[in-house]
Amino acid sequence: MSTRPFLEVESKFAVEETIDIPDLTSIQHVDHLKETVSHSLSAIYYDTADLRLTRAKITLRRRSGGKDDGWHIKFPSAEGRLEIHAELGEPVDGVYQVPQEIKEQVLSLIRREPLTPIAQVDNERTEYLLADSADHAIAEFCDDKVTAFSFLPGGKQRSWREWEIELSDAQASDIDNQALLRSATALFIGAGAKASHSPSKLLFALGESINNVQPAHASRQLDQSSPAAGVIQALSANRDKLISYDPKVRRDEWDSIHQMRVATRELRSHLQTFEGILVGERIHYLEEELKLLASLLGVARDAEVVEKRFHTLLEQEDSDAIDDNVRRHVREDMSREYRRAHRRVVAVLNSDRYLDMLDALDELVHCPPLAEDSPASSAEESPGDSSENSEEVGDHQEDTLTAEETLLLHLDKAYRKLRRRHELVTATRNDHSIPLKEREVHLHDMRKAAKRLRYSAEAVGAATGLKTKKLSQACKRMQSLLGDFQDAVTAREILLKKAHRARKKGEDTFGYGLLYQRERYNGLEALKDYDKVAEDIRQAHQKLSRNTKKKRKKQTRKGGKK
Template identity: 55%
Template sequence: MMVNSFLEVEAKFAVGEHTPVPDLTVLPEVATVADTKKHNLSAIYYDTRDLRLTHAKVTLRRRTGGADDGWHLKLPGDGGRLELSAELTEPVDGEFVVPEELRAQIRSIVRDYELMPIAQVDNNRTESLLADDSGQPVAEFCDDRVTAWSLLPGGQQTSWREWEIELSGRLAGTEEGAAIISAATTRLISAGARKSASPSKLRAALGDSLEEAQLPDYLTPHDDPDSPAAAVVNALKANRDKLVAYDPKVRRDEWDSVHQMRVATRELRSHLQTFDGVLAGEQVEHILAELKVLAGMLGSARDAEVVEERFAWLIDADDSGLISEEDKNHILGTINNEYQRAHRRIVLGLDSQRYLSLLKDLDQLLADPPVVEPTEDDEAPQEMDEVMGEHLDQAYAKLRKRHKKAVRNWDNPELSLHQREEYFHDMRKAAKKLRYAAEAVSSATGLKTRRIYKACKQMQSVLGDFQDSVTSRNKLQAMAAADARRGRDTFALGLLYQREREIGLQALRDYDDAYDRITSAYRRLRKKKK
């Protein structure tokens, strides 16, 4: 089935029953009302029993009537909402089934839970196409008279009128489009409208019945919101939400989505490891192991993605004239094929029961965290600042230990280049963990960890550049070995390898300064803690 997508940028307004529509040709870019049509629309909205989609600000509906009847899925996006659509489907055993192409986009949210009707929204729409002086669409203005029913327990029928202006695809997400929306807001409010109190027709349809509905387990409030355990759970939930949000973006292969989902996975692991002693047990160990598998799967594609970008940059920057067009196409084509294979493996992994079980386990941990309870021999419970501060100290101690090992062995002739570089990779991971810990401590306590956070971020940048160079070099070496076995000339790969070696050494020149910033920030925090 064909799935279409576009960025939806719109503004909604509540308006009185008899308020006339103002002249909209005064808006920027708008020269005429090119066409006006009337539609009778009827939409059934679907969600799980505990409204997982609604809480994630996602809407799924089956709508009939109008020019775009079909299944519509709306997801949060940058600068607007991403709408995906699929054709209407015939019922199966008397029930309509969500097309698999759309269900895949929300699988990380709904898992194996049943999708059921939660609201019906009927709409008598007057739709006006606003065009520029060349006849190109600028926006659609809709005058909607809505009757809606909440199908949740205690739901009621409601009716209202609203105006809606939506930018055309070519203007969505642009400065020109933002100016049109701003001018339209001023114009419509001046005509008697007001900004809609509800973000969507679905929210307005659900009304008070939304507040009475069952909450998803991962939104269960913690028993003691001021405890260290609650602080850790809040940090875990933020990254759990990020993981789930990037799942559909990874499936669509959006730029940087694999990287961001991998970051969320690593942050989850880091928090669980850093705050071991606040939460612990077999449940935590199992989740740590599964997150490591997920991070590895994402890492294969991410490494190929980084390498492909670096290869393109290295080749474009080459001024020797020794890399032919054939070499360029071969090198970039080889690494792109590797990324595509890795991405297909990711999608298969995201559809697996193992991955869905991991998400379920994460939700269960958030709902009922395995808090380490004090024993009779323990002293009185510590304050949150003290507990979180101790975990920050542990993360810093680990970073110092890895720093000493990396620096001490950099010139060790008994170690291979790979082994010596791996110590700096371990140092980068320690800086990440300290940064994540500083972020969690800051959000949960009065400790000011911003300097540590920024210093660790700088270290990550330094060692990230270094590690990207190492990863690129390793791939060049592997490609050269494969090409040599096939009798292909490897001179261009060797040329790029040596340039990457120089780039890596250049990145390490900023290492000492980055480390000094971390130790300085940590000493300042210790003085304030005393």
């Protein structure tokens, strides 16, 4: 059984029973009707008891009749809807089971919850295949007469008529041909149709009965002016991002490994930076689990990045100094490494341990363990009690500060950590008495500090409205240039290992050395703006601090007048 993904780009229209179908050949690019076919379709829609898929705008159905019998799952996409098909399979004891490869696409959402029928949609469909002058199928028009049943509490039977026009696979990949959809929309509305307000037949079928089902989690109501609300907002956004990239990683979509890793690292960074606002063993558990997941994703990401770098290196090296054997290994080995690492990632995403971590993240977001609930923990873990923060806070305890001041306190802590690491880089970077590997570790640590400060600045800016954009942008530039440097370091380490293995086999290793030196140069080039960007970070933080102090003085004066 295999899945088949493709992009669905369509428009839907609500139509009265008495309206006639207009001349479809008047649609732009349509020359003639290639084929007309009628089908009787029946689809059973599945979801969890608390409608996790429906709430995420994902539909899962088992359809019979027509040309695409089987299981269909549809995901929202910027360009349309991504649809994946799987074969119908054989029923077990008279019941059709959702195929495992389909279920895995939504495992991060459904976890261990069973998928059961929530609605049935029956459809008498007439399909018109639209072709251009070269007789290429470019779109499909469907006239649907639908009867639907909601199985939810309070569900009813509903009937309606609708038109759909969907671009063919080839047409959907060419955004210039969206003119066809615009032309069709004008034609249908002119004929008396109305643009459909329901994005899917399922939502129309469920109707008001969807309101009779409550979400699984009841969220704790937080004071929106509290520091905890801002932290939970940042954590929620990255939790959602991690879950949304899970199926993309499984499908091995471009850049999905990287984006899922970013969400994982941001989550961990927020937990670390805002420790003291959130407290308890659950925080430390999640930090460790997220660290392991990020590390696993990092192996796959490194292989992906290094493979691309190696191909670029070979393209740039036009001499005959690299023999065919070296070229073959450099060109092909990392692709195998990536495929192996990707399989390991998918295996982990299918594991109970990963699902446990997602459950813990949900619990954290909906029922956050706050320091205000545990005075003892707050006193022990508050960054306001450390000597490192004493000059910033003075005689104030953190619970006497405003939400804005509390979050800035944590931001300042992340900044001071970055400055210490920057000073270490400055002191050792050109000191050749220190081993190269040790100096490069200091740069790698600086990158992690810049990343944490950036994530903290973004979270504080989103939660408080403070202007942290310049600071986060400067940290992003630092993260980028040190990321390029680290990619060169990683590539060098792999080339060195390859050279050692080749030497043991008695093979020529000169080509590896040549590429190693190229990457050494690339790494040094990546660092040329380091000092400037470090100064940009310092100035951005200084300006933020200065503006914040001015704001506090202004508020104090206003308070005094009152």
